Amino acid sequence: MKSLHFNVVLDMDVVISERSATTGGHSSLSYLPGACFLGACAVRLYTKLGTKAFDVFHSGAVRFGNAYPIDDEGYPTLPIPLSWHYPKGSASHEGTILLTDNVFNLVHLSSENESKWKKDNVQPKQMREGFFSDTGTIRMPTSSYRLKTAIDRTKGGRAKESQLFGYESLDAGSNWYFSIDFDDEVSPRVLDDISEALTKGHIRIGRSKSAEYGSVDITAAEKPPYRLRPGMEDGVFIYCLSDIALRDPLTGAPTLTPLPTHFGLKEDAQLSREETFIRTRSYTPFNSKRKAHDFERQVVCMGSVIAFRTSSELTQEPLEELQDALDSGIGMYKHDGLGKVLVNPSFLSTEHFEPAPKTALSQIIEVKAEQVAEVQSDQEMLLGWLDSRMILKEIERESLEMVEQWLKVLVPGVRRQKRIAPGKSQWGQLRDVAIRSTSIGDIETALFNEDKGLCTSGISKDAWKTEFYYDNGYISFALFLENVVLKTAKDKDHPGHEYRLLQRVIYLLGNQMPQKLSQEEA
Incomplete structure (x- = not known):
């Protein structure tokens, strides 16, 4: 498998709707879906590629990943695992610093802490928002909300009656990263074409692109954002790096129940519901080229932790082989950024997250010394x-x-x-x-x-x-x-x-x- 890595800077606010409906409340996703970059690339390349366009944009041989934020010091972030909880009434972070002593990974909650929580009547509260870096920082992408009104062009451009609406948008100026993965049979020429299409001039993504939203600048990154290998051996814990869309192997219908076969596990593996933390959602993507909605998607949300127990002995080597097998993604819609998972990542290996020293990590973007200001009150x-x-x-x-x-x-x-x-x-x-x-x-x-x-x-x-x-x-x-x-x-x-x-x-x-x-x- 080959990969290209990119940095993204939002030149304007970007509207990435959580749902494509035009009525009801509007809220934004906290990340940039891979489908946005696929669409922007297709605008510039689809005709040029000719018969190869299907292989690039529909077959799953090329997988456009989601873009996640880069923290203030240039390090990549990942979605908060849903197994992370903190005592209700306290804080999970202070500013941009993750309070690791307050954050518990309930996959490994000790009996001592559990007894203490029950005795003190403490309720665990799930961390559901934000992104964290291996250095111990937390990033909450900032957004804005603007009210607008539809225009009635039949009445000289006056505002339409009862047509007030609003957009929540991700704020301009923020830095993000994403990767595109390619199967080995994809030619190097296609990689070059895709890289050029994304990095040559500004592109526009999201909703309301014809108005004052959506302009982003993409540059190639020399370093991969992360390469996390399995770091625990007492079970198989699947961390969802993106949303995943699964199908029932017998009926072919969408399912929200993870099965061992979805992840290439042996039949003796059993889902451990007590150690599994998932959230789900359904949405219907809108295809702006065809001006129509695609089929509804039912997905397990990013950040979910799916635990399996197996009678087979687990060692580092088979776990790494499993990770290599799953690097190309699982389930459906992999070309849109869905289906990326990590097997037994190190940040799930202990009860409390242990930040890595900065000397052991690589920055995606270089932050100049004069840009690193002291923490403000x-x-x-x-x-x-x-x-x-x-x-x-x-x-x-x-x-x-x-x-x-x-x-x-x-x-x-x-x-x-x-x-x-x-x-x-x-x-x-x-x-x-x-x-x-x-x-x-x-x-x-x-x-x-x-x-x-x-x-x-x-x-x-x-x-x-x-x-x-x-x-x-x-x-x-x-x-x-x-x-x-x-x-x-x-x-x-x-x-x-x-x-x-x-x-x-x-x-x-x-x-x-x-x-x-x-x-x-x-």
């Missing part, structure tokens, strides 16, 4: 978060005010020069420029580059050259964007946030002008 972190939110709110307020003033001159200007002025489609392209950009330079190039700029090339060039009356004189729509819009936004005093303000202004112009022009026609 809760108050300092809160003040920094509030300050950042205030800046973003100020940018949003200023951008709305500026665009509102410009609309007062742009809309009449287009109306007077209606036949030759930029129309709704040309103004709408400003929105695409803002979405695809990552810097002020990107926006300037997309608008004014002599060979491919929106305002300086192509069939719309003459429309943007059209002049209208502004500030006691005449100015072209292109010069208005360059000398008024861009200059005003760049001159605002927001150190470190100049691009954010300009991007928001361009996005709002591209969103509001077509709506205003539609209202003029209505």
Whole structure:
């Protein structure tokens, strides 16, 4: 088996819905599913691969793994095992540090601690969220929630009645990692094509990609994120590194009951329900290419621990052979990142998790010394978060005010020069420029580059050259964007946030002008 490893940086907030329904409450997954990267790769490669496309995207010979967070020091993280519990009323972590003395692995709970819990009337509480690293840190991916409203295009772009909805999204700026596994028969050329497709320029994943969500930057990683070998020999404990979708071997129907045969175990293996900790969920993926839902999937959730007891003697060698056999995944939908498991990982071998020394681990990304700040107090972190939110709110307020003033001159200007002025489609392209950009330079190039700029090339060039009356004189729509819009936004005093303000202004112009022009026609 061959593998490629990648780092992912979210350039924008990313919407990864827990369920594809458009009604009811909306919540986000805490990771990036492998299906997102499969889809982004298929957009760029499906036609190019021709008859090989089925082998790459459907056969399971190529398996796109889920992306999990990288901690603040550059180390990979894994989903919290569901066998980890802590006493209700206490804490499992402090800041980003896992309180290992408070966290018990109930697979190995000692009779002494169990008796003490019963005597003190302590209730164990399952850890169900977050990711941990071998260094003893815990990572809770941050998310945001935004309310939006659907637009009624039949009424001039006005808001639809009773169509308020919201998106929870993973926050921009976070770092993630994932791997793609290949069967040995997959040609090296295919590996190169997939790597190039994912790393050449920004890609977009998740929901609402046509709006201000979903842009990510992917780079190849030289080091594999982890290579965990079996570390315990008193049973077979399967840790679900991702969701797994199982089928009943007799009927072929989906099942949520793990069987020894699912994991290549001998018939004498028996499921140990007392030592098994699983959660399940069902969901129906939406295929954006076909604009339709796939079949419902019933899965055992990542982080689940499935225990088997066997009468056969267990040693390191057969356990490692079992891990090698399961490295290619189990169950269905392996191409989408499902089915990855670990056999007897070391972090499940003791009652309390024992962090490994950092000298024994490899960082996925190199964190420069000046980037490693001292741990802030809760108050300092809160003040920094509030300050950042205030800046973003100020940018949003200023951008709305500026665009509102410009609309007062742009809309009449287009109306007077209606036949030759930029129309709704040309103004709408400003929105695409803002979405695809990552810097002020990107926006300037997309608008004014002599060979491919929106305002300086192509069939719309003459429309943007059209002049209208502004500030006691005449100015072209292109010069208005360059000398008024861009200059005003760049001159605002927001150190470190100049691009954010300009991007928001361009996005709002591209969103509001077509709506205003539609209202003029209505």
